[in-house]
Amino acid sequence: MIKCIATDMDGTLLNSVQQISQENKEAILKAQSQGIEVVVATGRSYQEARYVLEEAGLQCPVIGVNGAEVRSKEGVVISSVPLNKQLAKQAAEKLTENDIYFEAYTNKGTYSVDLEKAVSILVDIVVSVNPDADKEKVIYAAGARVRDGLVHGIESYDILFDDEDVQIYKFLAFSFDSERLEASAADLHELEGLVVTSSGHENLEITNKDAQKGIALEAFVKSKGIEIAETMAMGDSFNDVSMLERVGRAVAMGNAAYEIKTLCDVITATNDEHGVAKAILEVL
Numbered sequence: 001m002i003k004c005i006a007t008d009m010d011g012t013l014l015n016s017v018q019q020i021s022q023e024n025k026e027a028i029l030k031a032q033s034q035g036i037e038v039v040v041a042t043g044r045s046y047q048e049a050r051y052v053l054e055e056a057g058l059q060c061p062v063i064g065v066n067g068a069e070v071r072s073k074e075g076v077v078i079s080s081v082p083l084n085k086q087l088a089k090q091a092a093e094k095l096t097e098n099d100i101y102f103e104a105y106t107n108k109g110t111y112s113v114d115l116e117k118a119v120s121i122l123v124d125i126v127v128s129v130n131p132d133a134d135k136e137k138v139i140y141a142a143g144a145r146v147r148d149g150l151v152h153g154i155e156s157y158d159i160l161f162d163d164e165d166v167q168i169y170k171f172l173a174f175s176f177d178s179e180r181l182e183a184s185a186a187d188l189h190e191l192e193g194l195v196v197t198s199s200g201h202e203n204l205e206i207t208n209k210d211a212q213k214g215i216a217l218e219a220f221v222k223s224k225g226i227e228i229a230e231t232m233a234m235g236d237s238f239n240d241v242s243m244l245e246r247v248g249r250a251v252a253m254g255n256a257a258y259e260i261k262t263l264c265d266v267i268t269a270t271n272d273e274h275g276v277a278k279a280i281l282e283v284l
Helices: 009-013 022-033 046-056 085-097 115-129 135-147 158-162 178-188 213-223 238-244 258-263 275-283
Strands: 004-007 037-041 062-064 069-071 077-080 101-106 109-112 151-153 168-174 194-197 203-208 231-235 249-252
Touching (some): 115 151
Antiparallel strands (some): 101 109, 194 203
């Protein structure tokens, strides 16, 4: 019997215009009404995850920034696994040397040294993955990151490294130059204590080696008195692997990478076909 359901956000719970469909919302509410714990496990910051959940009228615990932070449904921090500041600085230097744009996710929010690029690169990614999407709607949705204060501008990341009150959770790096991205990944792998994964072909996600969705999910369900074997997880990309490998029922989205589908027990519909709702209703 499934007692906990964990869902990734981008490419999974969210459709191509970055929204939670009514079908997905209703399925989550139905699961919650039956006493099933529903938790979001995402690479997004808590602020960005909460923004979309509130827009849909949902309240869930959030395993954020790939497991670097876990919050209750009320927004209280349960645990955090930040990067060592010196290690974070070394990682930032390697990304900069490879001329890779990146954003810093922290306990104080998400920061970018180029806000215009923070929006434009997200638009390019969404449109490349969803070529039939309405570009104007995508641009407007992506712009919310800056309009609503989900991403803050900063002159230099050194300000974050030097602030003792700031915890660095993750660097999210983007490039459409696959060779440059691969070179950066290789350089980063030289730094002990990091894990480098991705949520798309055009990005790298850099966190503490202990900040992974699967590790955080296992600790979360244990705290609720639930076995990981009684948990279902849904995802579409490589930063979901650590939880898909652990749970009792692993569900790949119809739009997931082939490698993700081979890991899973079930393949549901795509994120634009309410695959999350279909997967949830199958186990209720």
